[in-house]
Amino acid sequence: MSETALAIRSVELLEIALPLVRPFRTSFGEEREKRAILVSIVSEDVAGWGECVTSTEPRYSEEWLGGAWIALADHLVPSLLAAGPILEPEDVGRRLAWVRGHRMAKAALEAAVLDAWLRAQGQSLVSYLGGVRDRVECGVSVGIASSIDAMLEEIHGYLAKGYRRVKLKIEPGRDLEVVRQVRGELPDTPLSVDANAAYELSDAPLFEALDELGLVMIEQPLDHEDLVEHAALQARLRTPICLDESIRSARDAKAAIRLGACRVINIKPGRVGGILEARRVHDAAKRQGAPCWIGGMLETGVGRAANLALAALPGVTMPGDTSASDRYFAQDLTEPLVLQPDGTIAVPSGPGMGVEPQRGRLEASVVRRRTI
Numbered sequence: 001m002s003e004t005a006l007a008i009r010s011v012e013l014l015e016i017a018l019p020l021v022r023p024f025r026t027s028f029g030e031e032r033e034k035r036a037i038l039v040s041i042v043s044e045d046v047a048g049w050g051e052c053v054t055s056t057e058p059r060y061s062e063e064w065l066g067g068a069w070i071a072l073a074d075h076l077v078p079s080l081l082a083a084g085p086i087l088e089p090e091d092v093g094r095r096l097a098w099v100r101g102h103r104m105a106k107a108a109l110e111a112a113v114l115d116a117w118l119r120a121q122g123q124s125l126v127s128y129l130g131g132v133r134d135r136v137e138c139g140v141s142v143g144i145a146s147s148i149d150a151m152l153e154e155i156h157g158y159l160a161k162g163y164r165r166v167k168l169k170i171e172p173g174r175d176l177e178v179v180r181q182v183r184g185e186l187p188d189t190p191l192s193v194d195a196n197a198a199y200e201l202s203d204a205p206l207f208e209a210l211d212e213l214g215l216v217m218i219e220q221p222l223d224h225e226d227l228v229e230h231a232a233l234q235a236r237l238r239t240p241i242c243l244d245e246s247i248r249s250a251r252d253a254k255a256a257i258r259l260g261a262c263r264v265i266n267i268k269p270g271r272v273g274g275i276l277e278a279r280r281v282h283d284a285a286k287r288q289g290a291p292c293w294i295g296g297m298l299e300t301g302v303g304r305a306a307n308l309a310l311a312a313l314p315g316v317t318m319p320g321d322t323s324a325s326d327r328y329f330a331q332d333l334t335e336p337l338v339l340q341p342d343g344t345i346a347v348p349s350g351p352g353m354g355v356e357p358q359r360g361r362l363e364a365s366v367v368r369r370r371t372i
């Protein structure tokens with residue numbers, strides 16, 4: 001056994017429920033409370049934490065919380081434990097590779113192992129990944145609001161706090177007029193829109209109209225499985241298309257950029273199966289000259305801290321959906337991640353992810369648990 005091997009004694013799954021400061025509505029529906037699975041790894045002398053970013057319903061992707069719980073408990077955790085001590089973080093992906101899909105569940109387990117592994121070495125995630133900055137620029141994602149006035153008030157609040165880019169969620173029927181009004185009110189604010197795959201190529205005229213509004217990007221306009229149609233749409237637009245749901249691996253990123261289906265990549269470690277694959281997506285995008293940024297999935301501080309470390313990578317050149325804890329939670333599970341007045345957040349620099357859930361807050365939010 002190598003000196004640095006990590007012997008895992010047990011893995012605990014905890015489902016938590018945290019109230020959101022305001023409901024978050026997208027073209028998929030509305031979230032009023034944050035539900036997540038936290039994965040906790042216990043080894044000889046260190047613990048590690050990971051967060052699974054599944055929603056409660058399989059709308060954003062085919063994964064959902066209830067399914068991820070079973071995938072972790074019945075397949076992923078047993079496969080990880082069966083092969084003995086972990087010799088290097090890449091072992092996790094290799095041991096779980098036989099399971100098709102379930103990327104968000106795999107990512108949570110990998111994050112927990114990586115956290116424990118790095119804590120044992122006294123190394124931070126950001127330095128392990130090769131991050132090049134100690135604070136990162138943050139944008140904010142604004143849900144679909146009840147009225148344009150309510151939305152503008154919310155946006156002004158975020159801009160006053162320092163956020164550097166505003167992303168508007170659009171859906172058929174609530175798109176061009178809303179974006180036009182926001183653009184009219186905020187002529188100089190970096191603005192993007194996110195359609196969460198709600199449109200068809202026949203909606204190209206709508207995107208051509210949005211193309212006139214000087215947006216930073218148009219995110220995931222069309223079906224998540226259709227790169228060819230995204231390439232056809234991108235060819236008609238000056239505004240870069242950014243892909244989110246369509247990119248599940250570094251392989252997808254390479255294909256999408258080469259096909260001209262997008263010019264920008266949104267990286268989410270959960271969507272691509274882990275932090276290490278997220279770095280490979282970053283590397284592929286950087287090699288092909290496509291800017292990337294780090295997305296968000298309403299994570300608690302546990303997942304948010306890992307996103308901040310990824311946002312420090314050199315090819316991440318656009319502000320991410322890495323907003324502060326108080327964007328979503330009155331009280332985060334970890335010490336809050338705080339936005340500075342210049343619109344940046346400090347990348348946690350302690351060992352591992354650099355944050356951990358506070359015991360009392362965690363216990364108060366747990367709704368189910370299982371030890372394996």
Ligand code: NPG
Pocket residue numbers: 026055060141194196244295296297298299321322323
């Ligand atoms: O700031 O964490 C955040 C959320 C950013 O808009 C955001 N996320 O489509 O990217 C998305 C969206 C999302 C949230 C998707 C939750 C799925 C679940």
